[in-house]
Structure formats: C-alpha cells, structure tokens
Amino acid sequence: MNLSKQFWALIRYQAAVSPVVWVFPLSFCAPLIFIWRGAPSFSMLFFTQNLFLVVLLGALLLAPEMFSQSSTNQTVGLGAEFIRTRAVDKSVLVRAKAAFFFIVGMVAPVGVLLASLRSPDLRVAIYSRVIRLECLRCIPGSALVSDSGAHSNLVSIPLGNVLIAAWHAWQFLALAVAVQVFVYLIYPCKHRRFLFWAVIILVSLGPAIGSLLQGNTVPWDERLFFYFAAHQAVAWIAALGALVLGQAWCEHRYAQLEQ
Amino acid sequence: MSETPIQILNASRSFDGVPVIRAMSVSIKAGSIYGFLGRNGSGKTTTIRMLAGLIRPDAGTVRISGNDPFSIGAEERQRLGYMSERGLVNPLIRVKAVLRLGRDLYPSWNSELVEALVLKYGISPQQRLTALSQGNQRILGFIMAIAPRPSVLLLDEPAANLDVVARREVLDDILELIRDCGCTVLFSTHILSDVERVADEIGILANGTLRVSEPLDSLKDSIRQVRFFGFKGGVPNADAPGSFRTVRSKDEMTVTMRINSGATPEELASRWSCQLESRALNLEDIFVELSRN
Numbered sequence: 161m162n163l164s165k166q167f168w169a170l171i172r173y174q175a176a177v178s179p180v181v182w183v184f185p186l187s188f189c190a191p192l193i194f195i196w197r198g199a200p201s202f203s204m205l206f207f208t209q210n211l212f213l214v215v216l217l218g219a220l221l222l223a224p225e226m227f228s229q230s231s232t233n234q235t236v237g238l239g240a241e242f243i244r245t246r247a248v249d250k251s252v253l254v255r256a257k258a259a260f261f262f263i264v265g266m267v268a269p270v271g272v273l274l275a276s277l278r279s280p281d282l283r284v285a286i287y288s289r290v291i292r293l294e295c296l297r298c299i300p301g302s303a304l305v306s307d308s309g310a311h312s313n314l315v316s317i318p319l320g321n322v323l324i325a326a327w328h329a330w331q332f333l334a335l336a337v338a339v340q341v342f343v344y345l346i347y348p349c350k351h352r353r354f355l356f357w358a359v360i361i362l363v364s365l366g367p368a369i370g371s372l373l374q375g376n377t378v379p380w381d382e383r384l385f386f387y388f389a390a391h392q393a394v395a396w397i398a399a400l401g402a403l404v405l406g407q408a409w410c411e412h413r414y415a416q417l418e419q
Numbered sequence: 420m421s422e423t424p425i426q427i428l429n430a431s432r433s434f435d436g437v438p439v440i441r442a443m444s445v446s447i448k449a450g451s452i453y454g455f456l457g458r459n460g461s462g463k464t465t466t467i468r469m470l471a472g473l474i475r476p477d478a479g480t481v482r483i484s485g486n487d488p489f490s491i492g493a494e495e496r497q498r499l500g501y502m503s504e505r506g507l508v509n510p511l512i513r514v515k516a517v518l519r520l521g522r523d524l525y526p527s528w529n530s531e532l533v534e535a536l537v538l539k540y541g542i543s544p545q546q547r548l549t550a551l552s553q554g555n556q557r558i559l560g561f562i563m564a565i566a567p568r569p570s571v572l573l574l575d576e577p578a579a580n581l582d583v584v585a586r587r588e589v590l591d592d593i594l595e596l597i598r599d600c601g602c603t604v605l606f607s608t609h610i611l612s613d614v615e616r617v618a619d620e621i622g623i624l625a626n627g628t629l630r631v632s633e634p635l636d637s638l639k640d641s642i643r644q645v646r647f648f649g650f651k652g653g654v655p656n657a658d659a660p661g662s663f664r665t666v667r668s669k670d671e672m673t674v675t676m677r678i679n680s681g682a683t684p685e686e687l688a689s690r691w692s693c694q695l696e697s698r699a700l701n702l703e704d705i706f707v708e709l710s711r712n
Binding site: 165166168169170172173176177182213224239240241242243244245247248249250252288320343350 | 435450454468471473474475492493494495497499501503505508510511512513516519520521523560563567685
C-alpha cells in the first residue's frame with residue numbers, strides 16, 4: 161500500500177479518534193482578542209498562559225498511552241497498540257500523528273495571523289521606558305506617537321499586529337517541535353508521566369515566575385520578541401529546520417521504541 | 420507461505436530485571452490453531468506482544484512468516500491479524516471510523532463478513548465505542564483482526580472481561596470463524612474448555628517457561644499421574660525422568676510425568692521395588708499440575 165494512502169487514512173482516523181482535541185484551537189485564539197480590539201498595554205500582547213495546552217495537546221495526540229493507568233480496562237489502552245499493529249509503516253504513523261498535531265496546534269495561530277491583516281498596524285502604550293526604548297531600537301519603523309504632553313507612552317508599530325501574530329505563530333511552532341521531540345525522548349522512561357507533568361508545570365508557571373524574578377528589566381518573552389522582530393527570517397528558518405530535523409529524529413526514534 | 424509461520428526460538432524477556440519469558444521455543448504449523456494456556460502473569464500476553472511486534476525479546480528470536488515482527492512494515496502487516504487483550508481504541512470514536520480505517524488500510528478487507536457480523540450483533544456504525552457493550556467491543560476488535568483475511572492471527576484473551584453468557588456467545592462466533600478462516604491462529608486463554616473445542620495444539624506456560632507444546636490428544640495420552648507406593652527401601656529422593664511435579668509423603672510418591680520420556684512407570688516401579696497406580700489426566704488436571712509452582 162502506498163505511503164500517501166496510509167498517511168491520509170491515518171489523518172482521517174486521527175481526526176475521528178479524539179473529538180476532544182478540537183476544543184484546543186479555541187483556547188489558542190486568546191491573542192485574537194487583542195488584535196481585534198486593541199491591547200490596553202504592550203505586555204498584554206504577550207499572552208503565554210495557554211502555551212502549556214500545546215504540550216498537553218502534543219501528548220494527547222502523539223502518545224495518549226502516556227496517560228494510561230492499567231492494562232485490563234477497556235478504555236485505558238487508547239488505541240496505541242491497536243494502531244501500531246495495523247497495516248501501517250511506523251514512520252508514516254509518526255508523520256500522520258505529527259501532521260495532525262501541527263494542524264490542530266497551528267490552525268488558531270495561523271488564523272490569528274490572517275486576522276491581523278485586517279488591521280496590520282499597531283498603536284500601543286508602552287509604560288516602561290526601558291521596553292519603549294528597546295522597541296524603538298529593534299523594530300524597524302516604530303516611533304513614538306506625538307501627544308499633547310511631552311512624555312508620550314504611545315508607540316506606533318507599522319505592521320505591529322502582524323508581527324505580534326507572527327510571533328505567536330512562531331512560538332506555537334517552536335514549542336510544538338520541542339513537544340514532539342520531548343514526547344518521544346521520554347517515551348521509554350519509566351517515570352515518563354512525572355517528567356511530562358513536570359514540564360507542564362514548568363511551561364505554565366515558568367513565564368510568570370521568570371517575569372517576577374527579572375525585576376525592572378525587559379521581560380524575557382518581550383526580549384525574545386524583539387530578537388524575533390529583528391531577525392525574522394533567521395527565526396523562521398531555524399524553526400522550520402528544527403521541524404524537519406525533529407520529525408526525522410522522531411520517526412527514527414519511534415521505530416526503535418517498544419509499545 | 421512458510422510451513423511454520425509462527426516461530427519462537429530461545430526467546431527470553433524480562434521487565435525491570437524480572438524474567439517473564441525464559442528461553443521459550445515453539446514452532447506453529449501453517450493452518451493450525453494453537454491454544455496458549457497459562458495462569459494470569461504466566462507470560463502469555465508478553466509472548467503474544469512479542470509476536471505482534473510490540474516488544475522485542477531480550478534474547479533469542481521471534482519470527483512471523485520468516486520476518487522479525489518488530490521490524491515489519493505495512494506490507495507484511497497486511498497478513499498479520501492481532502486482537503489485543505486491552506481496550507480497542509479511544510472509546511469516543513465511532514464504529515464507522517474504526518471500520519473505515521480497516522477498509523482504507525487493507526485491500527483484502529472482507530466487507531461482507533464485517534456487514535454480517537455488525538448486523539448480527541446489532542452494532543450501529545454511528546455508535547461511539549463507549550455505547551457498545553463489552554461483548555460488542557470485543558467483537559469489533561475481532562472484526563478488525565479477521566476482516567483483512569490475515570494468514571496469521573494472534574488473539575490475546577479474546578473473551579477477556581466478559582460475563583459467562585457474553586463470553587459463551589462471543590467466543591462461539593470467534594471460534595467458529597477462526598476454525599473456518601484457514602489461517603494460522605494463536606490464541607491465549609485461561610479457559611480450558613475454549614481450547615478443547617478448537618485447538619489442534621496447545622502450549623502450557625508457567626512462570627515464563629513453556630512446559631508443554633503438542634497436540635491435545637498426544638498430550639492427554641502421554642501425561643499421567645502415577646502413584647508409587649509400598650516401597651521396600653523407603654521413598655527415593657530421586658525424581659522420575661520426565662516428571663513435572665512430584666509430591667512425596669512418608670510412604671508414597673505421586674508423580675505427574677510424561678510416560679514416554681526415559682523410563683516407563685513400570686520400569687521405575689521395578690527399579691524402586693514398589694507398586695504403582697497410574698491414572699489418565701484430563702486437560703484441566705494437566706494444566707493445574709503443570710502450572711503449579
């Protein structure tokens with residue numbers, strides 16, 4: 161049986177096997193609110209509290225058996241054995257799972273990116289002087305908006321909404337690549353469930369704790385954004401390169417893994 | 420087609436340092452139905468999972484139609500049917516999605532058989548798995564294993580988790596179908612009557628060791644329980660050749676043994692200067708004797 165037929169059969173199966181996953185894209189749309197309605201401040205644009213859901217989605221789609229408890233209950237197998245013992249090549253199985261994961265994971269960020277084209281430019285208040293200066297330095301075309309007062313906080317960023325949406329999409333893509341590699345990396349570990357939940361906690365609480373520890377400097381996520389804004393081509397090439405290499409590694413890894 | 424499509428040679432497997440399968444060797448002839456018996460935890464599922472290519476042996480080799488099942492691809496898997504003891508898939512999926520996967524992946528998919536079984540058991544393609552009874556979930560799992568017309572079929576506890584009536588109903592159909600499918604079947608169970616009804620050959624596994632592997636009739640003919648008594652010089656310490664289990668008391672010795680292996684019971688009685696009483700065992704007796712620690 162040819163590979164593409166296997167691939168599409170598996171994609172169709174993936175779409176049907178776990179209806180719950182279709183809820184995830186909705187939660188990934190949070191930045192859409194700010195792009196449509198305007199953000200009250202610059203830092204609000206860096207909403208990262210939903211990133212842990214990417215990790216959760218990855219595990220649910222790539223290796224649901226990581227959540228299984230016992231061997232005899234009818235429902236706990238979640239089909240890992242079933243699908244692996246069908247007439248499929250292991251590499252195609254991993255590719256189809258990954259493709260479906262990236263589709264579900266990226267549909268919202270790409271949607272947000274497209275939505276941002278409706279009002280591409282951004283005017284936002286940046287209250288921190290340090291961040292304001294960093295913004296003006298790193299983002300081409302950004303400028304202070306003249307106000308009646310001498311000290312304006314308002315910054316105009318041409319294509320700023322598109323840039324923010326692209327940054328979110330890039331984050332989702334990079335995180336999804338990392339999640340896929342992580343899932344197959346810990347797969348054979350005895351304590352994989354603990355490792356997995358440790359990462360979930362890290363990803364969900366990490367940004368907040370990181371910001372608290374940083375004090376009055378530029379927060380790490382905004383620093384990364386400025387770097388991304390200044391080196392967009394490099395960032396996208398690196399993410400896509402990691403996607404291709406990560407996928408090849410995962411396929412090789414899965415072929416060696418026991419179920 | 421290979422003469423012995425299922426071959427295991429000196430295979431061993433441990434989990435966390437605990438041996439589960441110990442140097443197992445067995446060859447199953449093409450077209451035969453092999454009943455795999457053993458207590459819970461004896462290693463049946465581990466053996467079947469090795470044959471299904473889900474795990475690898477630590478030592479030895481496992482072959483399905485001459486191939487290493489862990490490394491086979493889609494082409495070879497067309498001819499290998501497998502029904503897990505575990506649940507089929509995520510219970511939220513609909514029956515039609517499971518059946519569509521089978522139809523999409525297997526060019527030799529037997530749609531007529533699927534339709535007949537689905538109709539017979541009143542399984543609606545629109546139903547989610549969670550709405551099916553346990554018996555119907557097992558039937559669906561069995562359909563997925565047999566509908567591609569495999570040449571080798573592995574069934575791990577096909578009637579697991581079912582009540583007595585459902586087990587009887589489901590198993591009757593499963594056994595009838597595997598008898599007619601013409602493929603080589605290995606099925607595991609701890610229910611002896613299932614094996615007696617269909618198996619050409621049986622293997623009894625105890626503590627990871629295959630204690631016997633042979634045709635049922637030959638097994639019943641060759642294994643006896645022999646009571647040696649009236650010893651003139653006391654009960655001997657030596658075990659009888661071919662013995663599986665020996666129970667000694669003050670003045671007698673009861674041995675479960677293979678009578679055509681080494682010395683016959685009569686020769687042993689003569690050697691030990693005692694009398695003997697031999698009785699045939701039914702499959703349940705044989706299983707219990709061989710499975711005891």
